[in-house]
Amino acid sequence: MFEPNADWTAQARENIGAALTQAQATLGNRVIVQPDVVGEAAQIQADYMALFSAIAGSVINYQFFVGNRLPTKVRDNRAGAFEWTMGPGVSAIPGASDADYALFIYTEDHYGSTGRKVLQILAAVSVGVAVQTGLHKGYAGLVDLRTGNLLWLNADMAMGGEVRTPEGAQRRVAQLLEDFPGRRPVQAAGAR
Amino acid sequence: MNGRLSVTAVSLLLAVAAPAQTENLAVPPYQGVYEPQGVDERGLWMEADETERSARDSGLLIRDQTLNDYVRSVLCRTVGDDRCRNVRIYILRIPSFNATMFPNGMMTVWSGLLLRCRTEAELASVLGHEFAHFERRHTVNRFRRTRTATDILAWSALIGAVTAQPSNTDLLVIGGLFRFNRDQEREADVLGLAYLTRSTYRPQGASEIWVRMMGEVDASALGRAQRSRRYDRAPFFATHPTELERATYLRSLAGPDIAGRADNAEAYAAAMRPWTRIFLEDQVRLNDFGGTEFVLAQSAGNRWTADLLFARGELYRMRGNPRDLVNAADFYRQSITQDDGRPEAFRGLGLALMRARSTEEGKAALRRYLELKPDAPDAPMIRALVDQAF
Numbered sequence: 156m157f158e159p160n161a162d163w164t165a166q167a168r169e170n171i172g173a174a175l176t177q178a179q180a181t182l183g184n185r186v187i188v189q190p191d192v193v194g195e196a197a198q199i200q201a202d203y204m205a206l207f208s209a210i211a212g213s214v215i216n217y218q219f220f221v222g223n224r225l226p227t228k229v230r231d232n233r234a235g236a237f238e239w240t241m242g243p244g245v246s247a248i249p250g251a252s253d254a255d256y257a258l259f260i261y262t263e264d265h266y267g268s269t270g271r272k273v274l275q276i277l278a279a280v281s282v283g284v285a286v287q288t289g290l291h292k293g294y295a296g297l298v299d300l301r302t303g304n305l306l307w308l309n310a311d312m313a314m315g316g317e318v319r320t321p322e323g324a325q326r327r328v329a330q331l332l333e334d335f336p337g338r339r340p341v342q343a344a345g346a347r
Numbered sequence: 348m349n350g351r352l353s354v355t356a357v358s359l360l361l362a363v364a365a366p367a368q369t370e371n372l373a374v375p376p377y378q379g380v381y382e383p384q385g386v387d388e389r390g391l392w393m394e395a396d397e398t399e400r401s402a403r404d405s406g407l408l409i410r411d412q413t414l415n416d417y418v419r420s421v422l423c424r425t426v427g428d429d430r431c432r433n434v435r436i437y438i439l440r441i442p443s444f445n446a447t448m449f450p451n452g453m454m455t456v457w458s459g460l461l462l463r464c465r466t467e468a469e470l471a472s473v474l475g476h477e478f479a480h481f482e483r484r485h486t487v488n489r490f491r492r493t494r495t496a497t498d499i500l501a502w503s504a505l506i507g508a509v510t511a512q513p514s515n516t517d518l519l520v521i522g523g524l525f526r527f528n529r530d531q532e533r534e535a536d537v538l539g540l541a542y543l544t545r546s547t548y549r550p551q552g553a554s555e556i557w558v559r560m561m562g563e564v565d566a567s568a569l570g571r572a573q574r575s576r577r578y579d580r581a582p583f584f585a586t587h588p589t590e591l592e593r594a595t596y597l598r599s600l601a602g603p604d605i606a607g608r609a610d611n612a613e614a615y616a617a618a619m620r621p622w623t624r625i626f627l628e629d630q631v632r633l634n635d636f637g638g639t640e641f642v643l644a645q646s647a648g649n650r651w652t653a654d655l656l657f658a659r660g661e662l663y664r665m666r667g668n669p670r671d672l673v674n675a676a677d678f679y680r681q682s683i684t685q686d687d688g689r690p691e692a693f694r695g696l697g698l699a700l701m702r703a704r705s706t707e708e709g710k711a712a713l714r715r716y717l718e719l720k721p722d723a724p725d726a727p728m729i730r731a732l733v734d735q736a737f
Contacts, residue, residue: 159390
């Protein structure tokens with residue numbers, strides 16, 4: 156059962172924010188944080204966040220798993236095509252006028268309690284049943300704000316980096332931004 | 348481990364022996380603003396805050412100030428201004444009979460609920476019930492109870508696998524969890540009725556809603572050629588008491604001496620009038636012929652308005668059996684007799700008639716539609732239909 160923890164979430168949010176600021180030097184771009192918005196602009200933003208997570212889910216399901224290609228995309232993808240778009244409407248995202256690209260980042264972590272880990276080990280040694288004790292997934296995507304095309308997506312359903320600590324968050328951000336296009340060949344601190 | 352399991356079993360037996368039916372209609376003194384305590388509660392509030400942010404920016408949210416003010420005023424009149432102050436209401440365009448309460452004071456009211464209520468007092472009873480969940484902090488209690496239950500289930504599954512002993516602990520624990528949920532609902536029903544009794548509303552509406560819901564569930568099942576639910580006892584996995592049980596105890600709790608109080612049916616109808624078309628449109632699209640017929644008939648009472656007749660025409664035209672098309676055309680005509688300014692009624696009439704092989708009459712109605720709404724999104728398609736020779 157998932158139990159939300161407000162302190163961990165606040166900590167992780169702060170750590171990842173700091174790690175991103177630190178990592179931006181390696182991205183070969185100037186990174187600005189999206190402005191906080193209200194009213195209609197907030198609605199547009201919420202809509203595009205939802206659209207992005209739907210597209211990212213499709214890319215992960217249908218592009219990254221070769222055997223799982225959508226029937227309409229089988230032929231194109233054989234040639235290594237990466238064709239996904241959010242549509243030119245992305246230029247309406249608040250803050251888009253000041254930027255060329257949008258970077259979307261998503262990360263979700265669940266940590267198992269001690270009791271759950273004891274159960275996992277006992278279940279594994281006694282009856283050989285695997286018990287899940289956590290969830291560490293994340294993805295990052297880059298979108299061209301003029302065309303809405305998805306240029307790059309990196310996803311991992313089992314990520315490293317303990318985001319509740321600053322060092323772990325740096326490692327997580329480094330993993331998320333691995334192979335970022337146009338990135339300078341500098342290893343971020345803590346990355347392995 | 349054994350000690351823990353037997354304690355659970357005992358408490359389950361007690362729960363069976365003493366169902367939560369304390370008929371005490373006193374409203375407890377209000378505790379004022381509350382801040383979440385401990386890890387569990389703060390975590391749940393954080394999640395609720397996140398949900399609230401997305402509700403605020405959601406495309407489903409109805410932002411109309413007049414409607415929001417009205418629903419809020421009903422809540423305030425029900426639970427009192429001091430309690431009301433801690434609640435933010437979000438009216439969502441979802442065509443189901445529901446409202447939800449979050450631990451941080453966020454309440455969602457679904458458009459399907461607004462369509463089904465007939466009086467202000469009925470709406471008040473649902474809002475009061477939801478507020479009672481908030482005042483009793485039901486979310487965190489249910490969360491803790493669920494965690495205990497899933498812990499027991501995980502361990503007992505392991506022990507069962509190791510010892511290969513059959514056990515009925517799981518059934519007891521799962522059953523107990525759902526029963527706990529039903530007890531919370533009962534508690535919220537009783538406290539909700541206490542608010543109503545203290546307010547100026549007629550409390551009998553609380554029970555009448557559930558009687559109508561049974562009618563709708565039956566009608567919906569009949570329309571889908573399915574067997575309806577039984578209401579005499581709650582199924583094992585039911586999260587709420589049955590509609591019959593709720594209708595019965597709410598009726599017995601509602602004081603007969605205050606049955607003559609106002610239920611503000613006219614004020615309610617006036618507040619909903621600008622929204623009826625939209626709510627009906629969503630309801631018709633649910634593809635629930637029996638249930639929708641029931642809702643329409645209940646809303647109509649003895650007066651079928653132009654909006655209700657139009658919705659009924661759409662419902663029949665969408666089912667589209669030859670006999671339905673005849674009825675649909677009839678409903679559209681009656682709707683037009685009352686109000687001939689709605690282009691979509693002519694569109695529906697025309698399409699129904701053309702499918703029922705009354706081509707010329709159908710074309711005439713479609714032409715009228717194009718006259719009334721020349722820039723309709725489907726105008727080119729309808730024009731092609733009109734120009735086509737049959």
